[in-house]
Amino acid sequence: xxxxxxxxxxxxxxxxxxxxxxxxxxxxxxxxxxxxxxxxxxxxxxxxxxxxxxxxxxxxxxxxxxxxxxxxxxxxxxxxxxxxxxxxxxxxxxxxxxxxxxxxxxxxxxxxxxxxxxxxxxxxxxxxxxxxxxxxxxxxxxxxxxxxxxxxxxxxxxxxxxxxxxxxxxxxxxxxxxxxxxxxxxxxxxxxxxxxxxxxxxxxxxxxxxxxxxxxxxxxxxxxxxxxxxxxxxxxxxxxxxxxxxxxxxxxxxxxxxxxxxxxxxxxxxxxxxxxxxxxxxxxxxxxxxxxxxxxxxxxxxxxxxxxxxxxxxxxxxxxxxxxxxxxxxxxxxxxxxxxxxxxxxxxxxxxxxxxxxxxxxxxxxxxxxxxxxxxxxxxxxxxxxxxxxxxxxxxxxxxxxxxxxxxxxxxxxxxxxxx
Ligand code: PMP
Numbered sequence: 001x002x003x004x005x006x007x008x009x010x011x012x013x014x015x016x017x018x019x020x021x022x023x024x025x026x027x028x029x030x031x032x033x034x035x036x037x038x039x040x041x042x043x044x045x046x047x048x049x050x051x052x053x054x055x056x057x058x059x060x061x062x063x064x065x066x067x068x069x070x071x072x073x074x075x076x077x078x079x080x081x082x083x084x085x086x087x088x089x090x091x092x093x094x095x096x097x098x099x100x101x102x103x104x105x106x107x108x109x110x111x112x113x114x115x116x117x118x119x120x121x122x123x124x125x126x127x128x129x130x131x132x133x134x135x136x137x138x139x140x141x142x143x144x145x146x147x148x149x150x151x152x153x154x155x156x157x158x159x160x161x162x163x164x165x166x167x168x169x170x171x172x173x174x175x176x177x178x179x180x181x182x183x184x185x186x187x188x189x190x191x192x193x194x195x196x197x198x199x200x201x202x203x204x205x206x207x208x209x210x211x212x213x214x215x216x217x218x219x220x221x222x223x224x225x226x227x228x229x230x231x232x233x234x235x236x237x238x239x240x241x242x243x244x245x246x247x248x249x250x251x252x253x254x255x256x257x258x259x260x261x262x263x264x265x266x267x268x269x270x271x272x273x274x275x276x277x278x279x280x281x282x283x284x285x286x287x288x289x290x291x292x293x294x295x296x297x298x299x300x301x302x303x304x305x306x307x308x309x310x311x312x313x314x315x316x317x318x319x320x321x322x323x324x325x326x327x328x329x330x331x332x333x334x335x336x337x338x339x340x341x342x343x344x345x346x347x348x349x350x351x352x353x354x355x356x357x358x359x360x361x362x363x364x365x366x367x368x369x370x371x372x373x374x375x376x377x378x379x380x381x382x383x384x385x386x387x388x389x390x391x392x393x394x395x396x397x398x399x400x401x402x403x404x405x406x407x408x409x410x411x412x413x414x415x416x417x418x419x420x
Contacts, residue, residue, distance in 0.1 A: 015314070015318055017311070019318070019401050022310070023401070026049070026051070026399055028048050034368070037407075038371065041394040041408060042371045043240075043397035044240075044373065044377070046240065047239065048399070049244070049299075052302055053306065060295050063078075067294075068080040079294055083297055087104070090300065093308065095228070100282070103250040103284045104248075106247065107237040108139060109248075111233075115183075115233050115235075116146075117263050118262065123180070123260070127154065128154070129153065129154045129156050130144050130182075133157065133160065134381055135381075136184075136185055137378050140185060157381075164192075164345075166195045166200075172203060177208075179204065181209055181211070185213075185216075186224075187221060187222070188217070189377055190350060191342065192323075192340050192345035196344075197229060216236055218346075219236040220307065220397065221312075221319060221347045233250060233256075235249065236249050241307060247293045257286075262289070263287055264287075267290055267291070268285055269285055269288060318398060329405055329409045330351060330412070333409065333412060339391050348393060348396070350392070351394075355419075356419045359390070361374065362374035362392060364411070368411040369411075370407055372393060372408070373395070375391075
């Protein structure tokens with residue numbers, strides 16, 4: 001074993017933040033499950049919330065709750081100020097140019113559907129090609145399949161390699177004058193693979209295609225700078241970054257958003273409504289029909305502030321160390337195969353064990369307090385490619401430490417012995 005991996009203490013002493021203090025920030029982590037301390041390794045599905053996010057949301061409901069943008073009274077103004085301040089926090093976090101480019105959605109799924117419907121219906125036509133990869137989450141597959149059927153588009157799939165990496169030469173071959181949109185994940189939820197995003201965006205732009213990035217997994221693990229990436233759209237969910245469920249973001253370049261028709265219609269997205277015609281509100285409100293998730297957006301800003309305080313680069317470095325530690329320890333288990341061995345990967349360890357059903361393994365891990373996800377991870381084409389129906393996935397967040405991994409290893413060994 002590598003000396004630097006031999007002792008938990010030496011690993012965690014190198015940290016730029018105090019991992020024990022960080023763990024104490026997340027009240028849910030201190031509970032027991034089936035008599036064992038909870039080891040939460042299902043962060044790819046959803047992350048836990050620090051006390052500051054919980055307090056921010058309850059403080060909002062206790063003190064400032066009202067509808068936004070409509071009221072002249074004090075509470076409505078406070079709610080509006082906090083809602084719009086949250087938008088600015090998101091804008092700064094991903095380095096967008098303007099608050100008008102930050103649209104609150106219910107999550108990544110809605111953000112992708114917004115682009116599919118609005119950009120798709122407004123800018124794509126029969127015979128145009130949309131490119132996605134073979135490692136996408138269903139949320140970044142099915143909207144494009146439906147749109148292709150409705151509009152007669154061609155959906156092309158960038159293959160992946162046996163390591164679970166995007167096949168870049170194949171991508172370049174698929175790109176052509178008919179390619180109008182590339183919709184690509186930054187980090188695969190099933191494999192942990194990181195895609196070569198900047199190169200892909202530049203290559204897509206060279207053929208005048210637009211690029212939507214599915215940042216659902218990446219947002220809590222890596223620095224995102226939409227202007228440096230030069231992506232046209234970027235989607236993510238609050239609940240994957242220590243924030244409430246039901247809130248998400250679509251970033252879009254202003255001129256593109258301006259050129260797109262509304263996605264949903266109703267209150268707040270209009271300027272004037274009359275039976276002779278309706279004019280639409282300016283950005284970002286044109287895409288925010290109805291009462292938004294005000295508490296969620298304020299909670300998201302608190303989650304982002306928390307991450308910013310720790311430093312996303314520090315978080316990434318910590319998770320990288322824990323992932324390497326986990327990979328080495330898990331590979332020592334008899335019959336265990338890791339699915340997704342990309343050179344550039346983050347946060348995710350998907351595996352299977354000879355002769356062991358993932359669902360049985362997941363249940364026995366749960367009995368030992370270890371929360372992982374088993375199944376197809378909403379990425380059935382990835383499972384098909386690797387010839388498995390499901391995997392067991394441990395996915396990391398900033399509060400996971402090597403003790404969590406030791407608990408995972410011990411529980412997995414015990415479960416595999418029982419199931420053998
Ligand atoms: N894309 C990826 C890569 C994901 O991991 C997920 C969530 N598992 C989604 C999209 C969808 O996110 P949400 O369910 O929050 O809309």
